[in-house]
Amino acid sequence: MRLTVLGCSGSGPGPDSPASGYLVQAGDTAVTLDLGNGTFGALQRFLDPWALDAALLTHLHPDHCADVAALVVWRRYHPHPPFDPAQRKLPVLAPEEAAERLARAYAPSRAELPETDLTDGFDFRVLTDGAVTAVGEVTVRAARVDHPVEAYALRIEHEGRALVYSGDTGPSAGLVELARGADVLLCEATWPHVVPGRWTEPPPGVHLSGRQAGEHAAAAGVGRLLLTHVPAWYAGADLLAEATEVFDGPVEVVAPGAGYAV
Known part of the structure; x- marks a missing residue:
């Protein structure tokens, strides 16, 4: 199984990276994990979009799903x-609202909103907490996580290997359980644990700090931690330093275009 980073900038595209999006290839199966702003262009450098077997969306914030509209144009x-x-x-x-929400995002005009429907070329399948779905040669497991909208972490398994992607979440017991024993945890680290003048503890139920990402990795006993979703206004090196204080396994901050064996 191989993970390729299409984009990893947190909360929106940055000067050096699209927003959140990843390609996972295992055997003859290829799936995307999120398709945020700018990631569909990056995808074309690594895979013919016609070769995709599924698109997986952790939640429906634009920095994780906006480029589904570009995929619609490609296929139509x-x-x-x-x-x-x-x-x-x-x-x-x-998540459940995806078919409606993505159709509204794609609609050419307000007048055409009621008639816009993406189910002519897309088979929407609703994620639920604990759901297990087979996609080609991989198994996808979902766990509800803690974010202001319905959001899921995803575990991709293939031939005894496991990759877990946090999506966006605050501290989450569900993420720890989903990631238990995984070979790789691709985990958001959106902000420092302490921000002078703003907080001495991150706000709950939104995102993870670098330290919290490391704590989740340690609690789950994962083999390797990959930090992602770092916004343009924070330094990945600072979040990396936080994570390494609490997790003694391999840790790095991902970069756009980077590839990782799982």
């Missing part, structure tokens, strides 16, 4: 599709 208007997209709909595993 590409002049030489290798197959009929209506006959081979792309599975989209996402």
Whole structure:
């Protein structure tokens, strides 16, 4: 199994990276984990979008799903599709409102909103806490996490290897349980644990600090921690230092275009 970082900038694109999006390839199966602003362009450097087996969305904030609209355009208007997209709909595993919310985001105009429907080329499948879904050669497990909107962490398993992606979350027992014993935890680290003049403890139920990401990795006993979702206004090196204080395994901050064996 291989993880490729399409974008990793937290809360929106940064000067050096698209927003959140990742490609996971295992055997003959390829799936995306989120498709935030700018990630669909990056995807094309690593994979023909027609070769995707599914798109997985942890939640519906734009920095994690905005480029689904670009994927819709690709599948509807590409002049030489290798197959009929209506006959081979792309599975989209996402929170319950995804079909409606993404259709509204794609709608060409306000007048066309009521008629806009993406189910002609996409097979929306609702994520739920504890759900287990087979996609090609991989198994996808979901766990509800703590964010202001419905959000899930995802565990991708293939031939005894496991990658867990936190999505966006505050401290979450569900994330720890999902990640238990995983080979790799791709975990958001959005802000420092202490921000002078603002807080001495991160606000609950939104994001993880670098220290909290390390604590989750340690509690879950993962083999390797990859930090992501660092906004342009914070330094990844500072969050890395926090994580390494509490997790004694390998830790690094991911970079756009980087690839990792799981």
